[in-house]
Amino acid sequence: MNKTIINLILTGIVFAVFMIALSSSMNSRGVKQQVLEKEIALLVDASVPEMEFWVEKKTFNGVIQKVEVRDGKVFVAIDGLPSLKGYPYFSRYNVLVEDDGDKFKVKIR
Numbered sequence: 650m651n652k653t654i655i656n657l658i659l660t661g662i663v664f665a666v667f668m669i670a671l672s673s674s675m676n677s678r679g680v681k682q683q684v685l686e687k688e689i690a691l692l693v694d695a696s697v698p699e700m701e702f703w704v705e706k707k708t709f710n711g712v713i714q715k716v717e718v719r720d721g722k723v724f725v726a727i728d729g730l731p732s733l734k735g736y737p738y739f740s741r742y743n744v745l746v747e748d749d750g751d752k753f754k755v756k757i758r
Contacts, residue, residue: 678711678727678728678730679730681710681711681727681728682710682725682726682727682730682732683736684710685704685708685710685713685725685727686723686724686725686732686735686736687736689704689716689723689725689736689738689755690722690723690736690737690738691738692755693718693723693738693740693744693755693757694738694739694740696740696742696757697742697757698742698757698758699757699758700756700757701754701755701756701757702754702755703749703752703753703754703755704716704752704753704755705751705752706751706752706753707751710727711727711728712727712728713725713726713727713753714726714727714728714729715731716746716753716755717732717746718738718744718745718746718755719735720735721737721738721739722734722735722736722737722738723735723736723737723738740757742757742758743757743758744756744757744758745758
């Protein structure tokens with residue numbers, strides 16, 4: 650009986666440590682994603698018509714799979730984590746995003 654209880658406690662501790670490590674990993678990726686969305690949104694806000702800028706796919710924050718602009722928000726998918734909320738921008742100009750090989754080209758029209 651005592652052996653079973655000790656095994657259950659040890660299994661619970663190992664499971665808890667695993668879950669804590671996994672959740673901290675997910676949170677750091679989410680923060681990196683939010684930082685990239687905010688940076689791109691601020692660049693869009695500061696842009697004027699006919700301006701273009703590039704976002705490298707391989708960054709310090711991870712590998713960017715997708716950059717989207719829709720409904721007045723910037724969405725960035727990084728390291729397989731899709732964006733759910735996005736980050737709003739307040740530009741009155743049209744914003745287009747093109748995949749250009751190893752980078753994304755953001756055009757302001």
